[in-house]
Amino acid sequence: MKITGVELRRIAMPLVAPFRTSFGTETARDVLLVRVVTPDAEGWGECVAMSEPLYSPEYVDGAAEVIRRFLLPALPRTLDANAVGRALEPIKGHRMAKAALETAVLDAQLRASGESFGRFLGAARDRVPSGVSVGIMDSIPQLLDAVEGYLGEGYVRIKLKIEPGWDVEPVRAVRERFGDDILLQVDANAAYTLVDARQLAKLDDFGLLLIEQPLANDDFVQHAKLAKQLRTPICLDESIESVEHAAAAIALGSCSIVNIKPGRIGGYLEARRIHDLCRANGIAVWCGGMLETGLGRAANVALAALPGFTLPGDTSASRRYFATDITEPFELSDGHLAVPTGPGLGVAPIPALLDEVTTATEWITL
């Protein structure tokens, strides 16, 4: 496949409500889209980096810069998606930028051959169960209202964002109000240290599916120590940037569950490698989210249909974040999202909607 050129497009999507985590509050999604053009088809990749480097070191301006300055010049003139990762290997890190580029190449390749992402990746089902991530709120009543709304919409699993000062009480309140049967988990986004082990152990009373990323991104050893002090399974998100990290976490006992976010680990091919490794080691995985538009969501839903994804993911409906998506919106049906079946991602931006949210475009001829 020969790439003629690449468009970098910046869009600004207002969120339906602020989304607060232990590291900050998002009120709009600032997204970098990569469009790869070939003679036969074009393909889209969504970069999951956020405006500021608070979730991980990457951020949107930096991703755009590394793509135009280092990644695109490193691509061979003709290639397929398998060659992208290899060609970009000399450039260290920047996995979110690399993932966006590789996904766009893969999408173009699959659209040209008429194969869907799900079929290419090895999807084992045609729909995936939907969980929802619920931000930190100003009060417990406000949280309970939000959770009630999501359960009413049919979400099959609730994830509560936590931080020191907002952990045991919100979990207790949700359990008391909605009972022991709802699937419930928490995500700390690295807000604790090992010194907090006793506080985190209080969560053991509530039958949580897992606690996600309690400690710092690079604390593999301390997560292993914490795992010995908790009954609640530890799931790693930020810590796992590659299949090698996943192998280290499994060997050390740092986690028993992995949140696979293709954007964080360099793309869908690496995501499949981590899925395969975890499956062979009896480690459950689920698909995380980064408030993706319909483009990124489509690929995530396809990935979440692989057989090792045994827990519901943060694959929620488009309207969880956006009043208007840039593609046909993903909608819940009986708590599930349908895996797209069309070529490539199976969805495409609707030009008028895309233009409305576009803040900048840049064309790079290759």
Ligand code: SMG
């Ligand atoms: O796409 O539903 C989604 C977001 C899910 O909570 C979510 N993502 O750490 O897992 C995580 C966070 C990262 C983004 S927070 C702004």
Ligand code: MG
């Ligand atoms: Mg997380």
